[in-house]
Amino acid sequence: MKRLSIILAALLCVVLAAMKVSAGTGDANEIEKVREFYRQYAVAFSISDNKTSFAKCDSVMNIYCSAEMCKDTKKDRISGIAYDFATDDIGIDSxxxxxxxxxxxxxxxxxxxxxxxxxxxxxxxxxxxxxxxGMKDGKINTVKAIE
Incomplete structure (x- = not known):
């Protein structure tokens, strides 16, 4: 019984550690990755031609964002909603x-x-x-506006 408790405790530690890593590590590389994404995204978002802007935004998101986030964004853009997931529809400019x-x-x-x-x-x-x-596997996975 004691052995089972130790195994379960070890498993719990591994799961919690994995959750922490997938949420983001806070290291300088990840901070710079998030910063660089928003820099490039702001430039792409400011392109006046919508078709070109959306294509460039998609390209930047494919590099820095999770597959789920990219899929959700593309689906809404194709349907005409054009919701801006990367800024939680706040906007971004120069x-x-x-x-x-x-x-x-x-x-x-x-x-x-x-x-x-x-x-x-x-x-x-x-x-x-x-x-x-929020990060998942080293890529941006969620964006939520906070007050």
């Missing part, structure tokens, strides 16, 4: 490139930046974006 910051905290990455937005009266203002980015 101002974001200057203010982009990535930090690791509690198993996920927090990505912050400022970007130009417009209200329903077409008045421009600067908005702060804050995203929680």
């Amino acid at each position: 101002l974001a490139l200057q203010t982009l910051n990535v930090k690791y905290d509690n198993g996920a990455y927090t990505v912050t930046y400022k970007y130009n937005d417009m209200n329903d009266k077409r008045q421009k203002f600067i908005r702060n974006a804050k995203l929680k980015v």
